[in-house]
Amino acid sequence: MAENYDVIVIGSGPGGYVTAIRSAQLGLKTAIVEREHLGGICLNWGCIPTKALLRSAEILDHANHAKNYGLTLEGKITANVKDVVARSRGVSARLNGGVAFLMKKNKIDVIWGEAKLTKPGEIVVGAPSKPAVQPQNPVPKGVKSEGTYTAKHIILATGARPRALPGIEPDGKLIWTYFEAMKPEELPKTMVVMGSGAIGIEFASFYLSMGVDVTVVELLPQVMPVEDAEISALARKQLEKRGMKIFTDAKVSKVEKGANDVTAHVETKDGKVTPIKADRLISAVGVQGNIENLGLETLGIKTDRGCIVTDGYGKTNVAGIYAIGDVAGPPMLAHKAEHEGVICVEKIAGVPGVHALDKSKVPGCTYCDPQVASVGLTEAKAKELGRDIRVGRYSFGANGKAIALGEDQGMIKTIFDKKTGELLGAHMVGAEVTELIQGFVVAMNLETTEEELMHTIFPHPTLSEMMKESVLDAYGKVLNA
Incomplete structure (x- = not known):
């Protein structure tokens, strides 16, 4: 029975x-x-395990830039991938x-x-x-x-x-999904990452920190396509500054396998095809x-x-x-x-x-370097829906805590309904923004308006102060910029 x-x-x-x-x-x-x-x-x-990998990458990045903090570390800092x-x-x-x-x-x-x-x-x-x-x-x-x-x-x-594309199916050796990317026996020297959603860009960021030459190929016009275009552009700038190569409006049209490498044929919107040879390819085209x-x-x-x-x-x-x-x-x-x-x-x-x-109130977080986090409508989506909006922006470069951390590249952006003061969306790029976004998620769930956020006291010195400054900026009241 x-x-x-x-x-x-x-x-x-x-x-x-x-x-x-x-x-x-x-x-x-x-x-x-x-x-x-x-x-x-x-x-x-x-x-969870990807965040553990990214934490190792973060520590390695800090160690390799110890001189920026007045510190001297003896010898070359390297990663033991095992x-x-x-x-x-x-x-x-x-x-x-x-x-x-x-x-x-x-x-x-x-x-x-x-x-x-x-x-x-x-x-x-x-x-x-x-x-x-x-x-x-x-x-x-x-x-x-x-x-x-x-x-x-x-x-x-x-x-x-993981979703697989016809003709570019993962094989566990040369073409990886996140399963293989999470436990490499040794680091490849070169890598192509196909797809720049959260999974793709996090692995691209990790391997870049580990010293791998990384190229990202994204079908849509911007990296991290679901994010606000302005935030995406800032993230791309920082990723490219770190050495990442990025193709947008592009696709991997064909992959040729060698004995221990692949050649990805990257086709851009204008029809131009660029062959890129790499040790490994990560397929991160969704699930x-x-x-x-x-x-x-x-x-x-x-x-x-x-x-x-x-x-x-x-x-x-x-x-x-x-x-x-x-x-x-x-x-x-x-x-x-x-x-x-x-x-x-x-x-x-x-x-x-x-x-x-x-x-609409489910936050999204991407743990690359720089981090990206968001909730609610993007500026483009709010306009598409016919909302009359106010937009506030605040730069990490004007925040004392960010400067003290040596993490002064980034921005917090807020979008409000001009008539009601309703917070429609919040978008962030920069250090620890994945820990900051919950503040705006709580505000949206409580149907908080700009006035209530303006009258909230944020502690100093913290990164969170930028959240309030972004709100103030949307209403022409920014204090520290």
Whole structure:
């Protein structure tokens, strides 16, 4: 007889495991199914280990510019790539164990294997249909395994995987995805990165810091295409100053493989083709939802462009089936998945006052050097929507803390509705902006106006003072510029 639950979550990434925890907190009998590793891609191969790599790169950059701070370091500072990778993997392993602890603490059953929907309210868990990228070794103690399980509510949180372009499919040796890029056995001397979204530009920045000659190819007119054009332009200027080569309005039309290198044929908008020979190519042209082998077709669950269609609460068109996170569509970000999952399960449990997900208030962060962070409308989008706006800007070069840090290149930009004072968007490039953006996210969620921000006291000396100065600039009241 099948074991029955109130909620079964399929997938233990940030969205899945957080959803399971919230479900258990609400008193629902909960299980989570995982086929590969607790914590999902984000914890094991994405958000967390990449930040560990980028931290090593940041320390190396600071060491190589020690003289700028009046310091002398003896000898040449070099990167031991095996130790850098080992540190990154160690960080992931520690957090992976933390997820297992949280499952046990919250009395959530872990079911090990690959789940498939057979009918509403029922799944069959079997052996994974493909080898794991990084198998959980050993499998956590006390987990359940293959069999049939039932639940009134089943939440799909199966995440996404790298998208491959026809003819330029990753092979694990010469053409990498982020899996291979995260654990190189040795550093290549030259590299082409195809795609300048967050994944592509973060790896490009990391390898550049490690001393690799890096070329980035972006199909659209600007790097980091989802960002405000002005912020993107400043980021590009700094990346190129560091030595990165960047092609925009360009594509890799063909790749020729050698014994231990590739030649990428880069075609620009004018039809000119430039062959670029490199040791390795990273394919970072986006991700696609893991919707295969779930039984969606059997139940008639609607999909669109490789993702499951849901409402603002995670509900699909089939009663009792929900989807959250990357598999439910963009923005494909861990923090969106977590919030989406909490909304979904609180709605299931009948928690009063649950609001549908507002994607316009989901912040985005890119941890390259310089960092980029944003929330809300870009200037171009606000104008496209017909909004009458005020725009404020403030430069890092006018901020005391930024100058003291030796990080005086960057800008904070704010966009307001001219009539109401509503904060429509905030965009940043520069040191630690990924830690600053939450201030504007909170402000937008509280429906804060420019007047309230102007009357907020920001501590001195901090980078955060630039946030207020940007607001003041939008209204012609800037003080320190």
